[in-house]
Amino acid sequence: MRRLFNSSQLSPGPCIVTQTLSDRLSAYAGVAAELGVDAVALVPGPNFTRAVRHAFMSHERPFLLVIPAHGDPAALVPNLELRSWDLVGFEGAVFDWRDQDGYGAAFTDLLAHLEIGSLGVEGQVMRVFVHHALKHAQPDLKIIDAEREISGLRLVKTAEDIEALKAAIAISERALDRTLKTVRLGQTEKEIEQVLIQALFAEGAEDQAFHPIVAAGDGSARPHAKARADYAVKAGDALLLDFGARKHGFAADITRTVFLGHATDEAQAVYDTVLRANLKGFEVTKAGVTAHQIDDAVIGVLEASPFADRIRTKTGHGLGRDVHEAPYIMRGNHMALPAGTVFTNEPGLYEIDNFGVRIEDDVLVTETGATSLTHYPKELTVLSC
């Protein structure tokens, strides 16, 4: 049964999922037990938000939620966040500290309270100053990078997660539509980017999922290009837009590449190749297929083309609360994808000093195949502008 909800229930207040905070924390305790570490720690970021259902900032102040394999969780909270922390409904011990006193004593007290010898942390999220504060408070504490296992709890999306992703994607697609209708020759990449960003918010985005890539001509050949204020788009340019809205805490990530005025035969052939690779990704995906197998099939299409020397990227990455998360869809990753996984299918071909094409959809893995959460047309499009 599809669960119904409205946005006010989803964010930023408590969700209507039947899981309680205590249930969610128990799952992290399970991760610790399975890893054979005494506890896992979360710092503000996607796992932290998922666990406590409130978003906290990650600035110069350490903020830590520690969940032991056995026993009660404890938290280290900046004093000025205590009132916000109250909303979480956390029942474990809380060690707070004020700016003027520093956080050293709070770490010492937290670790003395926990009596742990090993700790799994989110290596992609926790910063070195927190690592150092932990080691300073307890030099023999063994700190293990448990990013994969901790974030693994986010791998299979719930019905609510998928609805949030769909909402973020729908906003992104409406914003793309508005933007492409306004593109004119002579506009700079930066001007187009600004139209896109404003359209995202006008369509209901809570935030941008990431700073958009708006790249034309030779800029489109750099996978992570930044919009240029001094490049005016011209007839014959490829125009690549890679962007996404954030809604209910979830991120969309979409790329479309269009051509301005006309597309050369080469451009059409490259586009067709990338589109075939993207379609291959859908064709081979279903629950139980490995990330390696998907990437092998998708990149295989590109490799078999006359444009094999323009391959620079893997197929894609997982998508959810974070724009880049597991599973990474690349050769060598032999993880079988369970139903409920969402990933980006974003093959591309990039020729330096010439142009690049990328087509990116957000894909939901199901028992029987793959469902595209993205619906924006992907036939070769030439804007007459």
Added chain:
Amino acid sequence: MRRLFNSSQLSPGPCIVTQTLSDRLSAYAGVAAELGVDAVALVPGPNFTRAVRHAFMSHERPFLLVIPAHGDPAALVPNLELRSWDLVGFEGAVFDWRDQDGYGAAFTDLLAHLEIGSLGVEGQVMRVFVHHALKHAQPDLKIIDAEREISGLRLVKTAEDIEALKAAIAISERALDRTLKTVRLGQTEKEIEQVLIQALFAEGAEDQAFHPIVAAGDGSARPHAKARADYAVKAGDALLLDFGARKHGFAADITRTVFLGHATDEAQAVYDTVLRANLKGFEVTKAGVTAHQIDDAVIGVLEASPFADRIRTKTGHGLGRDVHEAPYIMRGNHMALPAGTVFTNEPGLYEIDNFGVRIEDDVLVTETGATSLTHYPKELTVLSC
């Protein structure tokens, strides 16, 4: 002499500052030498952007620029960023790696090339997985948190930095003006937040400096509140807006608190106290005064008031490429502020379940005093809406 520039020169292309990449890297070599470490490392973030004058993303791929105290710098660059990295004009050794191969060998090769025994890193920016990759490649490498020293190079703002800050602040103030003109009783915090965000981009922001705080009534009493979709603003509410635009890579950070319909005597007295504390901050600031002295004077005003039990925060923090950076304006920080430092002067009083008031200006330290970069009026304002 004030240096003139236009935006296309400032961002994202190379700046017109006379310093070359090599000059800037030499300054980091100087930091390493002064610290007595063999090298310092930068990862994507404000220092990295400052050094190479191009912004790179910080995702799941390690990206590292190492500057030895003596000898040539070297970089570890994800293969798909190589074309963007070319724009930097870096002349040192580059160790790249592809997703499908993993980055382990690149770390080993980088460290074998560098032959260093100790490394200073940005503890507030580098994440644990990079720390672990470094230690895995060279277990005896001594890693020191050199955040303060590395970021210290950003402490004194250049003329260009200050112009960028002014541009970011001007955009923010225009956006605030637009927003306050549209506030109506019955709007939710979330609706007001969305108006503010769209106004920021409409006024020319490159990005938001951070996700805004828009908090009314009891929400304003939480220093880091999130806008609620289920709280409609009502007569008598305090409405606190803490936000900022990003422009030319620099962040504004402004707070104003207004009252809706009317302000009670208590609200007026609290507001007056916070305003006096804010004005005291300007009064006592000039080059050579310590962060401790400023905070002591500002918080002293609050402590001498009948509302001393509502103090929850220090005076403020440095502001530049990062929203929160050194110097932290708090008791115990005995750093004398040099001319050219920019910090937020943001005293506040917060009573839980009642309301909060914060007034935040961005302050430039000069030889003779303090200049406010913020010009938005801060007299008690009651919106009739």
